[in-house]
Amino acid sequence: MMQRRGLLKAAGALLLAGLLKPFAALAAWNKEAFASKSSADAMKSLGSPSAEASGGIVIEAPQIAENGAVVPIEVTSKIPGTTSIAVLVEKNPYPLVAKFDFTEGALPFVKINAKMGETSDVRVVATAGGKHYQATKEIKVTIGGCGG
Amino acid sequence: MAGPMKMRATLASGYTDVRVLMTHPMATEQQTKGQPHFIQNLEVKVNGKTVIEGQISQAVSRNPVFSFRLKGGAKGDKIEVSWLDNKGDTNKTETAVA
Numbered sequence: 001m002m003q004r005r006g007l008l009k010a011a012g013a014l015l016l017a018g019l020l021k022p023f024a025a026l027a028a029w030n031k032e033a034f035a036s037k038s039s040a041d042a043m044k045s046l047g048s049p050s051a052e053a054s055g056g057i058v059i060e061a062p063q064i065a066e067n068g069a070v071v072p073i074e075v076t077s078k079i080p081g082t083t084s085i086a087v088l089v090e091k092n093p094y095p096l097v098a099k100f101d102f103t104e105g106a107l108p109f110v111k112i113n114a115k116m117g118e119t120s121d122v123r124v125v126a127t128a129g130g131k132h133y134q135a136t137k138e139i140k141v142t143i144g145g146c147g148g
Numbered sequence: 149m150a151g152p153m154k155m156r157a158t159l160a161s162g163y164t165d166v167r168v169l170m171t172h173p174m175a176t177e178q179q180t181k182g183q184p185h186f187i188q189n190l191e192v193k194v195n196g197k198t199v200i201e202g203q204i205s206q207a208v209s210r211n212p213v214f215s216f217r218l219k220g221g222a223k224g225d226k227i228e229v230s231w232l233d234n235k236g237d238t239n240k241t242e243t244a245v246a
Contacts, residue, residue, distance in 0.1 A: 029188040029234075034205045070209045089207060093178075098204040104219070105199035106192070107163055111215035115176070115207045 030099070039088045039095040039123055046086055046099065051125050054079060054133035059124055061139050065116060068141040074111040077126040077133075082108035084127045090136075091120035117144045153241035157227045164221030164245055166192065168229045169213045176206040186234055192216055193228040221245055 033045035043049055060074035075085055085108055086099040097114045108126065119140045126133045151171025158165050175185040184206045192200040200216055218227075223245055230240030 029203050034203070074215070092207050094205060094207065096205055097207045098202060100200055100202045103197075103199050105194055105197065107217040107219055109215075109217040110200075110202075111213075112204075113209035113213055115209055 033099070034094060034096050036096060037094060039090050042088060042094075042096040043086075043125060046096070046125070048086070048125050048127060048132035051132035051134035054126070054135060057124050057126050057133060057135035059122060059135055059137040061122060061137060063138075064140045064142065066142050068116040068118070068144040070113045071116050071139060071141070072111065072113055073122060073139075075109065075124050077108035077128070079108075079126055079128045079133055082126050082128040085110060086125045087112065087114065088123040088125070089114060089116050089120050090123060091118050092116065095123075116141045151239075153229070153239055155227065155229055155241050155243045157221075157225075157243050157245045159221060159223065159245060160217075162220070164218040164225065164227075166216045166218060166227055166229075167213065168216075168241070169211065170231055170239070171211055172231075172233065174206060174208055174210045174212060184234065187212065187231045188234050190214070190229065190231040192218075193230075194218055194221070195226050196228075 030045060033042045036042035036045055056077060056079040058076045065071040073087060077085055084101045087097045088095040089097055098112055100110050102108050121136045121138050123134060123136045153170050155168040172187050173185055177184045186206040187204055190202040191198055199218060225245040226242060228240060228242040232238045
């Protein structure tokens, strides 16, 4: 332990931070964005208040989801240099479902299962080179999945 | 509490396909009368290096399943996925790319 501390001081915390970083130091959970009740507010809190429509974002999801408790949503960004992808369900009580940050080792792709309270647009916001892009897709829900 | 996780990492053409399942209630505010219990942070590492950081909400389904794609990759690469929930519970799993 002492050795490690010495090393940290000598080499600077930055180098080792990536390896030793405990969870406490993870990019904090964006409470403000997740507590937003509209997707516009959530996007503001994420630092992407406006986003340009883009065909480079591909959203694969069923047109009709029979069970709103588990709606598979697959997102691929073909925009070069994509560093983050956020998924929002417009009509959920809190629209922001998830945000992923990708480094060079990962492709800007993610598949999640989300809950949807009712039929809604799903909005995906991708960030690449400091610019924001978005795409939407409507998913019809026959049985909502946020409550009971 | 932190239930078991399952993960599979396989080589595809040009990328590594990672699928991970986390056992977690992902209970919403509505289900719990204002005491939600859900995973907030997750992290994917390859050979010790963080490649994906995720923040998620209570709107992710119970017992979440995620798929990720990692650039390139080789058989035997060590993939590690960990999560942290809003009550401080945490869990992680690791596997080698097959």
